[in-house]
Amino acid sequence: DTEVTQTPKHLVMGMTNKKSLKCEQHMGHRAMYWYKQKAKKPPELMFVYSYEKLSINESVPSRFSPECPNSSLLNLHLHALQPEDSALYLCASSQELRNEKLFFGSGTQLSVL
Amino acid sequence: AQSVTQPDIHITVSEGASLELRCNYSYGATPYLFWYVQSPGQGLQLLLKYFSGDTLVQGIKGFEAEFKRSQSSFNLRKPSVHWSDAAEYFCAVDTNTGNQFYFGTGTSLTVIP
Numbered sequence A: 001d002t003e004v005t006q007t008p009k010h011l012v013m014g015m016t017n018k019k020s021l022k023c024e025q026h027m028g029h030r031a032m033y034w035y036k037q038k039a040k041k042p043p044e045l046m047f048v049y050s051y052e053k054l055s056i057n058e059s060v061p062s063r064f065s066p067e068c069p070n071s072s073l074l075n076l077h078l079h080a081l082q083p084e085d086s087a088l089y090l091c092a093s094s095q096e097l098r099n100e101k102l103f104f105g106s107g108t109q110l111s112v113l
Numbered sequence B: 001a002q003s004v005t006q007p008d009i010h011i012t013v014s015e016g017a018s019l020e021l022r023c024n025y026s027y028g029a030t031p032y033l034f035w036y037v038q039s040p041g042q043g044l045q046l047l048l049k050y051f052s053g054d055t056l057v058q059g060i061k062g063f064e065a066e067f068k069r070s071q072s073s074f075n076l077r078k079p080s081v082h083w084s085d086a087a088e089y090f091c092a093v094d095t096n097t098g099n100q101f102y103f104g105t106g107t108s109l110t111v112i113p
Helices: none
Strands: A004-007 A010-013 A018-025 A031-037 A044-050 A053-057 A064-070 A073-079 A087-094 A108-112 B003-005 B010-014 B019-021 B024-026 B032-038 B044-050 B056-058 B064-068 B073-078 B087-094 B101-103 B107-112
Touching: A004 A087, A010 A018, A018 A031, A018 A087, A031 A073, A044 A064, A044 A073, A053 A064, A073 A087, B003 B087, B003 B101, B010 B019, B019 B107, B024 B073, B032 B064, B032 B073, B044 B056, B044 B064, B044 B073, B073 B087
Parallel strands: A010 A108, B010 B107
Antiparallel strands: A004 A018, A018 A073, A031 A044, A031 A087, A044 A053, A064 A073, A087 A108, B003 B024, B019 B073, B032 B044, B032 B087, B056 B064, B064 B073, B087 B101, B087 B107
16 A cells, blocks of 8 residues: 545635544555645645654644644644635655655645635 | 756647756755656656666656756656646755755646647
8 A cells, every 4th residue: 555545635614614634644654744735836845743743843824733643644623724725735654754755645625715 | 045946837848759857956965856746636746766876767657867966957858758748747855954855846747749
């Protein structure tokens, strides 16, 4: 299994909603990442978890809250988002934190109304 | 500051023609170098990577890239493009210090019959 699975694939939410994005991998990777990608732009790193501990937070607003309940799962909790938060949210994983090879999921396309 | 430059925002080639996508990086030492491909609405797929050794690296789908230290470049090439190669291509750099992983701004490839 060399996949990173993200659910849902599409999400539409209002600015007062609370929702969560989920990411799962069963490759035994110990580093997991959240990226945000606007159309026609490169992915921007949001958070990095290493061994289930938050390693990097790239100054992301608190309306985005990551969670790593175990080594296979990574969640991104969303609350009080703004329309400008609409983007493709990509999860990735790697064996360790060195980014030797990042495996990306297909992403969740998020629209905030 | 470290950076990755992809000078060509958009390239159009005919099917069967050769392809070269440019990537330049700005970093004092030799970083790890990657090329990723992204189809619309999808995650990123690793095409190839360079860490050290032979400066010509082979990747998946018939792609290759050549690292040229003197030019700080890592250009992606394919001898004969297929219509299915139409996608967004991102060059990326890992500076091997901490967790600094930078994506270039991407090159959009259109393949015409």
